[in-house]
Structures are given as C-alpha cells and as structure tokens.
Amino acid sequence: MPNATCFLVAYALVFCLEMGRWVGLSPRGKSWLMTFLVAMTAIGLLTHSLYLLDRIFLTAASDQSWRLAFSWHDWGILTAWALAIAYATLLWRRSESWIGLFVLPLLLTLIWAAISVPSEPLNQVSTASLWRIVHGIAMTLGTMLVSLGFAMAIMYLIQEGRLKARRATKGLLRLPSLEYLQSFGSTCLLCSAGCIGFGVISGVIMNLVKDGQVNWTDRGIVFSGGLFVWLAVASAVQWYFAKRGRGHITAWMNILSFVIVGIALYLVVSAPHGRRDIQAPSIELPMTERVNGGVG
C-alpha cells in the first residue's frame, strides 16, 4: 500500500510539469507535456485514493471491526484529496489554463501539513459518530473550498492587474477569464460558508446528542463559529459587490477567508478540540467507530 510520500512526490512532479508550461515548447512538445501531466495526476490521485481507502477501511478491517480511525492527519489527507479531485476536474475542463500553478502549492502544503500532524485517532467510541462524520466532512469541504477560492483569488488579481495594465496575456501565463475567476471565487466563498455553517450546526447537534449540552466556551466551537460568521459576512459583502462587477472584492474576501481559516485551523488543531472523548466514558456498541474533528 502506498504511503503519503508517494502521492506527495507525484503531485510535486505534476507541479514541475505545470511549471514546464513556461518553457516555449513546440506543439508536439506541448502535447507530450500534457500527456505526462495527465498521467502523473492520475498516478497521484490513484495512490492518494488507495492511501485513504487503506486508512479508512483496510486498517479498520485489520482490527476486525467497523471503525473509522480518523485523525487530524486523515482529515488533512481527505481535504487534500478533495482539492486534488478539484484540480483534476479543472485540468480536464480547462486544460489550456495554468490553474495548477496556483492550486498545486496549496495541495502540497496541505499534504505536508497532514503528514506533520499526529495520526493517532482523536476519539474513541461515541454515540454521536454519524454527526462527527457529517461535521468532519462539512468542515473538510469548507476548508477545501476556501483553499480553492484562495487560488482563484490570486489568479483573479494577477489577471486583473495585467489586463488593467494592458499587457499580453495568454501567451505568457494562461489564466481563465476574469468572469470565470470571479464567478468561481464567489461560488467557492458562498459554498464554503454553507459547508462551514453546516459543519458548525452538525457539531452542535453532535454535542447535544452526545452530552445533552454544548460547551460554548470551547476554543474549537468559538473559532468554528467565528469562522462561519466571517464567511457569512464575506459572502454577503462579495455578493453585494459582485453584482456590481467588483470582482476584486470577491478576490480579497477569498484571500482573507483563507488566512482566517488557516489561523482558525491552527488554533483548533492546537486545542484539545475533538479529543475530549478519549477521557470521556464510552458506550459500547456492536460496531464502534472512531472519528474525530467534532466541534465538541
């Protein structure tokens, strides 16, 4: 079974190949480059998926019980996987644009961060496991969308800057149109707010189901809630200005959201958020689950 280094190297090679687009190649050379790019992306995604499957099911199967051994590491790898899927889709849909130059560094950073954090399961058994999964997936998707929105925002600002300066465009660095970048960035921001909001709500429900109460002073809950409020405000602001064509507002909202998500994630990961269940009394179930990432 592959380890995380396999797909990290594969994505790093994909990034190098994306960089290779800067080199002036003949049409034949470009065709070969694209073939390698697609092949390497496919290898990266395959090994990434196998690694995730291994973490989710095979490790659990070896324990002879249905257990989802999710740690911060696994959530990070899952977020990276979602981002890799988004990149592969963009490569397929808009192969002429060099989106990978902006998405792949985020992907590599995310994998590197996931490798750096401990891979021990956060929780043991909980009656709120289903809500934990929902909460974790919603937060994962939200984080992925904010990352993608950040990449779109950077591309937007570069594209807008050079279009305003009336410089040659497609020949030097091929980027999608301003309209596409603004629309995609706006969608990312709105959807990320939705996902994070849903993640916060599912976390609250999880706590209510599990403990019958919510610890509102928990650092994880405070930062998650704060993040949602920010994303909701940012979405409203960018929606208001996007209607008036102020794409750079959307871009800056996405960048700020990314920074805030980064800080919030750091604070949440460094807090005992999601680890309380280790000490908490557990209820034995026929099929126990180990999940993490819960608000409470």
Added chain:
Amino acid sequence: MPLAIRERLSFTDEQCNTALTAFREKYPECECVLLNTCNRVELYVGSALEIELPSTAELVEFVTSFHHQPLSEFEPHFLKLDAKPAVDHLFSVASSIDSLVIGETQIAAQVHEAYERATRGGYTGPTMHAAFQHANQVAKRVTNETEIHRRRISVPSVAVSEIASEFFERFDDKQIVVIGSGEMGVETLQYLKSAGATKITIVNRSIDKAQMVADKFAIKAMPWEALDWLLTDADLVVSTTGAAHPIMSESRFRPIAHHRKKGTLLILDLAVPRDFEAAIGRLPGVYLYSVDDLEAVCDRNRSFREQQLPKAQKIIREESDRLLGDWNHRSSGATIRALREQAEAMKKSELARLLGKQSMASLTSEMHDEIGAAFDRLINKMLHSPLQSIRDVAQSEQRDTLVSALRKLFQIR
C-alpha cells in the same frame, strides 16, 4: 510610428480626397495614392514621365503642412523607400505580411480602396496602375500558395477573440455597444455575432446607416444621443468611428461611470485617432484598449504565421522583380525598337546591294529567301546579348546607363 504621432497625421476619407487634390495641384505630373489605415499613413508617388519626383523632404512637408503640424517633430518618423524597396513594401502591405496582424484580410481591401479612390479622382497613371494591380495579384498569390491566412485574424477579430475573451466567459448575456458603422464596425460585428453575442446595440452619427447595419445583423440601432445612456449598462464597448477627435472625454465619462449599474467595462477603441481619452482607462472597473495595445497579442499570432513568411517573401520578391522587369522593358522599349529598326534598315540596304549585283541575277527566289533569313539570324544573334542585358537588369540606374550606352554606341537618336 507611435500612435500619438499617427493619429495626428491620419486622414479621414474626406481629408484623403482633399489631400490628393492638393497634391495634384502641387505636383501635376505625378501620380499619387494615399493609403491611410489604423496602423499606417503611406503616400505612394510615381510617374511614367521622365521627370524628377518630389524629394522626401517635400513629401513630408506636404503631409505635415496639410495637418498644420510642425515639420521638425514629425520628420524623423517618416520612412522613405525608392524603386524596388518601395514595390516590395507595397506588395508586403497588400499581402498583409507587414500588418499588425500578419495575414489579416482587411488590409488588402484597404489598399484596393486607396487605389480605387485615387483612380476615381484621376490621380493615378500607368505607374500606379501597374504597381497596385500587380499588388492585388501578389496578395492573391500569397493567399493561395501559403497558409499565412489560415489563422485569419484581423484587428477586430483579435479584439473580440483574444482580448474580450480574457474578460468574458460568454458573450450571449453581455450588453455590447458598437460605436461606428463603418467597415471596421461591421467586421467587428461579424466576430461578435460568431462569438455568440446577442445583446448588441450599434450607435452611429447617422442613424440611417446604423439601422442598415442593425437590420443586416439583427441587432438594435440607437441614435448618437443615446450613447451615454447605453454606456451606463454596457459590458463591452467597441468603438470604430472615423472621428478626427475623441468622442468621449474623461470629464464626459465620469458621470457615466458614476451611474453605471455594472462594474467591469471593457472598451476596445479600434479607432485612429482614438475615440476614448486614455485617462478613461485609469478609472476603476474600466479597461481601455487601443489599437496599439493589440500589438502584444498580435505578436503571438504573428509567431504562428512566421513559418509562412519566407515563402510569402519569396513570392513578393519574384513578383516585384517581374514588375520591375516589365517596367524596365517598357521604358527601354523605345531604344530597343529603334535599334531593331536600324538593324532592319541596314539589312534591307545590304541585301538590296548584294542581290543587285550581276552575278546574283541567276539566283532563284528560294535562294533569295535563304539569304534574307541568314541576314535575319545574324542580326538577331548580334542584338540578343545587349537586349537581354537590358531586360535582365533590375535596378533603374543600371538600366538607364545601359540604355544610354546603347544609344550612343549605335548612334540612336
């Protein structure tokens, strides 16, 4: 030549006619064609007569004084070409290998139009007829024998398919305003329609002309007075008027920008002189592109076609040599004819003297013909080399020297 210079020296259609008339009054024996496009102002001058043509300084002075511009400021920007380089240049221009966008078809039509205008006014003669008609043939040959037009991109098409596509993902939901219903405006409309644009409004000083174009493309036509109002809701503006001064100043545009319902406004100012003041492009949310701004995009397109350039240039060289050869042959025709007549007279005289002798009386008519044919062959062989040399020489100076020497050697008057 920078746009700031070109726009001060460019001619409107009306000015072209006035300038040609003024040129004819000043240089009555010269033929003249004035080519004025968005990227060039060219004055082609020639004569079939043996006269001294106006000097570069005189021509520059003519153009600058016509526009009431100071001579000293513009003189360094003029390029003078004579004889073969001038013909090569004309053929390159007509074949569109000297255009901002190599291979654009618009320039061939503009060259033809310039020639037609000069011909209608009676400003052309044998020299310009030969040069411009040949230029048309060269353009056709380059089109047929190379792939230089395969990626057909004119200035409007670059504006729509290269620049506008950097801003917009789709055109069917965009409010587009086309200002001007001239040739450039119509060509732009074609590209906009093929890009999927549907919400297009054309504005022109003459509403009748705008309506004609609107009917042709199934779009809306609006009176000139509606321009400001249209700009408040536009996503894309393409301006192609032939106005001598900007139609939109910054001070006029500011209130429009204030009342705009949308943020991004792309203005493609394809007119020379510019229709929109450059300062408008500095306003937030406004992206203003002039003809010069297309150059960078055109460079990339040019590189796609560069592979075809050597082939096109070879055709141009061949054709310019052929044209100059024809001209040389024509101009030396009188000398060649006189030489042949002189030789023919000598042959007849010598033949008569020979056959008039008593000893030749017994010769049959067939033998007379044989002797006549032998004399003809002798003359042809003797004249072949000098006449071929005259035909082959391409440079006018060399040709004149040879013709002059021939006239002296054979004492032709």
